[in-house]
Amino acid sequence: QREIGTRFSYVCADGLYGNSGQFVRRLDDMGETFVVHVHADQLVFLQDPGPRAPEHSGAKGRPPVRPASGATPLRVDELEKRLRRRDWRRVVLRDSTEGELEAFVYRRTVWLWDGEEDRAMEWSLLIRKDLSGEIKYCLSNVDKAVETERLASMEAQRYWIERSLEDGKGTVGMDEYQVRGWTAWHHHMAMAMMALLFVLKQKIIHEGAEPMLSANDIRCLLAFLLPRKDRTFKEVLRQMQVRHNKRKAASESKARRKALHLYL
Numbered sequence: 165q166r167e168i169g170t171r172f173s174y175v176c177a178d179g180l181y182g183n184s185g186q187f188v189r190r191l192d193d194m195g196e197t198f199v200v201h202v203h204a205d206q207l208v209f210l211q212d213p214g215p216r217a218p219e220h221s222g223a224k225g226r227p228p229v230r231p232a233s234g235a236t237p238l239r240v241d242e243l244e245k246r247l248r249r250r251d252w253r254r255v256v257l258r259d260s261t262e263g264e265l266e267a268f269v270y271r272r273t274v275w276l277w278d279g280e281e282d283r284a285m286e287w288s289l290l291i292r293k294d295l296s297g298e299i300k301y302c303l304s305n306v307d308k309a310v311e312t313e314r315l316a317s318m319e320a321q322r323y324w325i326e327r328s329l330e331d332g333k334g335t336v337g338m339d340e341y342q343v344r345g346w347t348a349w350h351h352h353m354a355m356a357m358m359a360l361l362f363v364l365k366q367k368i369i370h371e372g373a374e375p376m377l378s379a380n381d382i383r384c385l386l387a388f389l390l391p392r393k394d395r396t397f398k399e400v401l402r403q404m405q406v407r408h409n410k411r412k413a414a415s416e417s418k419a420r421r422k423a424l425h426l427y428l
Contacts, residue, residue, distance in 0.1 A: 174306075176322040179203045182303060185278050189285065192305050199304040199318045206301060207237035208274035213284050215277055231282055240301045244270070244291050252293065255313045257320035263419060265320070268293045271312045276303075290315055295422060332356055335363065335379040376408040 174197035181187050182200030191198045213235035252268040259265070270291040277284035290302040290312075302319045332338035336359035341352040363379045370377050381404045388400045 173197065174199055174318060176200065176318075176325065178322070182206075185276070188303065188305075192285065197304070197306055199302060199306070199315070199322075201319075201322075202240065202301050202303050204239065204241035204299075204301060206240045206303070208240060208243070208276060208289060209235055209237050209284060210243075210272075210274060211235065212275050212286070213237075213277050215279075215282065215284060231280070233277065237277075240289065240291065241299075243289075244293075244299060244301075247291075253312060255316045257316055258323075263422075266295060267316070267320075268295075269312060269316045271315065273308070274303075288315065290319055292316065292319060328360065331363070331379040332360055335383050336360055374408075376411050378407070378411075381407065 175191055177187070177198070177200040179201045182202040183206060188198055188200055213233035215231035215233040247270055251270050253270070254266060255269055257265045257267055270293075272289055273286060274289040275284035275286050285305075288304045288306060288308070290304065292300045292302065294300075300319075304315060304318070306315055306318070329338070336356050338353070338356040338360075341349060343349050343352060360379075363382050366382050367377055367379070374381075384400055384404060388397055
């Protein structure tokens with residue numbers, strides 16, 4: 165991506181890629197900053213395991229060359245269970261339709277070693293606990309000078325990637341292709357992304373007048389305004405208002421639950 169001029173600040177990935185030691189180590193070797201999720205059974209060292217080649221015992225045979233360490237790794241979910249209330253920090257991750265999205269986070273330096281490397285990888289572990297109780301684990305090679313709030317915000321940005329894919333599949337037919345070649349597939353993806361760009365621009369343009377406007381609303385409006393007119397415009401607007409009322413009610417309900425949670 166760098167070779168073709170794509171600009172980005174860091175690489176996000178879910179646990180499928182985050183648990184691939186080869187993937188994250190390759191990113192680190194390339195000098196790319198990564199913020200990747202890992203599974204609950206990810207093993208880390210709380211101190212540098214200091215792998216080194218064992219001393220030769222003098223017995224017959226070739227001397228051992230594979231590094232070894234006497235340190236014992238710990239699962240990240242086991243580390244989370246050891247944390248006390250004062251270990252967590254409350255941060256604002258991003259804005260949402262229900263207001264500011266907050267969570268509790270814990271950050272510390274950990275080491276990862278695959279049993280083959282001459283040295284262990286020293287990275288940051290971020291554990292995020294949402295107010296709902298959901299827990300996520302994240303590894304990153306960000307500079308230690310990066311504040312915890314900033315790292316937590318970086319971790320939360322993967323939401324927008326998945327939301328874009330949801331809108332792409334559910335609204336503009338990103339996954340509705342029947343092609344056999346890469347060229348046709350790229351053409352389809354390009355058209356889907358152009359459609360998503362149009363949807364995004366419409367949401368920005370009408371944000372003041374219609375703050376609840378969604379990608380699906382725009383699709384429904386286009387279904388009426390374009391040649392196919394199987395419903396009246398008045399009915400399209402009525403159905404859109406029904407959806408807006410439901411989203412608003414859901415947002416207010418979530419805000420009340422959040423306020424009750426904070427009070428308790």
